[in-house]
Amino acid sequence: MTQQRPPAGSSTPAAAQLPPALSAPLAQLHTRSAGRIAYYADTTADGRPLLLVHSINAAPSSFEVRPLFEHFRGERPVYSIELPGFGQSERSDRVYSPALYADAIGAVLAQVIGRPADVLALSLSAEFAARAALAAPEAVASLVLISPTGFSARAMPGPNTGRVAYRALSLPLWRQRLFDLVASKPSIRYYLSKSFIDAAPQALVDYAYSAAHQPGARYAPLYFLSTQLFTRDALSALYAKLTQMPVLAIADRDPYVTFEQLPEFAAARPNWRHETLAPHKGLPHWEHPQATCRLLEAFWRGDQSPDGGDQPPPERRPSSSAAPR
Numbered sequence: 001m002t003q004q005r006p007p008a009g010s011s012t013p014a015a016a017q018l019p020p021a022l023s024a025p026l027a028q029l030h031t032r033s034a035g036r037i038a039y040y041a042d043t044t045a046d047g048r049p050l051l052l053v054h055s056i057n058a059a060p061s062s063f064e065v066r067p068l069f070e071h072f073r074g075e076r077p078v079y080s081i082e083l084p085g086f087g088q089s090e091r092s093d094r095v096y097s098p099a100l101y102a103d104a105i106g107a108v109l110a111q112v113i114g115r116p117a118d119v120l121a122l123s124l125s126a127e128f129a130a131r132a133a134l135a136a137p138e139a140v141a142s143l144v145l146i147s148p149t150g151f152s153a154r155a156m157p158g159p160n161t162g163r164v165a166y167r168a169l170s171l172p173l174w175r176q177r178l179f180d181l182v183a184s185k186p187s188i189r190y191y192l193s194k195s196f197i198d199a200a201p202q203a204l205v206d207y208a209y210s211a212a213h214q215p216g217a218r219y220a221p222l223y224f225l226s227t228q229l230f231t232r233d234a235l236s237a238l239y240a241k242l243t244q245m246p247v248l249a250i251a252d253r254d255p256y257v258t259f260e261q262l263p264e265f266a267a268a269r270p271n272w273r274h275e276t277l278a279p280h281k282g283l284p285h286w287e288h289p290q291a292t293c294r295l296l297e298a299f300w301r302g303d304q305s306p307d308g309g310d311q312p313p314p315e316r317r318p319s320s321s322a323a324p325r
Contacts, residue, residue: 059212085220150234
């Protein structure tokens, strides 16, 4: 796969100092709505394509889905998108929104993959993937949502609150200082480790730190921190409308979101399925990679009762009374 040349007048160069997140060909797609989108692809195998979508935080990238990419490459075509504002994609100073991210996912599905694909998204990106699937259901064969946002019983702040928060966070007096604090090595290690039963892998911490220290790294995270990337009432506005494709939601505990409404929601819809793969705190493909991949393979085959696989010892399981974090 060859990289596409940037068009004349391209606004933001690639993050030249950031090494590849995956040991796979890296290409670029130039779009009118989402700008320059970088993506990794291994198309050496046949089969239904798989598109992986990393989460949103101060320094996300395709490194977050590395265990899944490495497992499925060579078995089927696998793609991993770097969302606008992150990784190797364009990091220009512009408005970042749920529609922008959905458009980016839709562009890769339509212009790069070109046929129905299984889509797997982490955390807040589950909302973007759902939005993209609703816009072009013919492009999505199934959805896997790992620790998806939008299922908490607590309502999200309104759009006015988000705009006010963004104006406060983006004041020139402290916006870079604020981001530098969030993107420091101790801060990244602390927040990433909250998503693991044990400590976060050092390689993941190191790559996130590098990703957070590229030109333009602060622009998109400030929209995230101000809550403007969340869809208000995502459960009814997005997830309830996903009726045309199989959907698997994997969620146990998460330090940043809760899932009180997910079990009942999934149980009431024949095309939805909820599994926990407990215990984990948001990244089961890192903590239980074999069990996660077996569950995914069974879901894509249409099996209803997959083998649980490499579940940890019983004494590490949270008790049934443990409240989500």
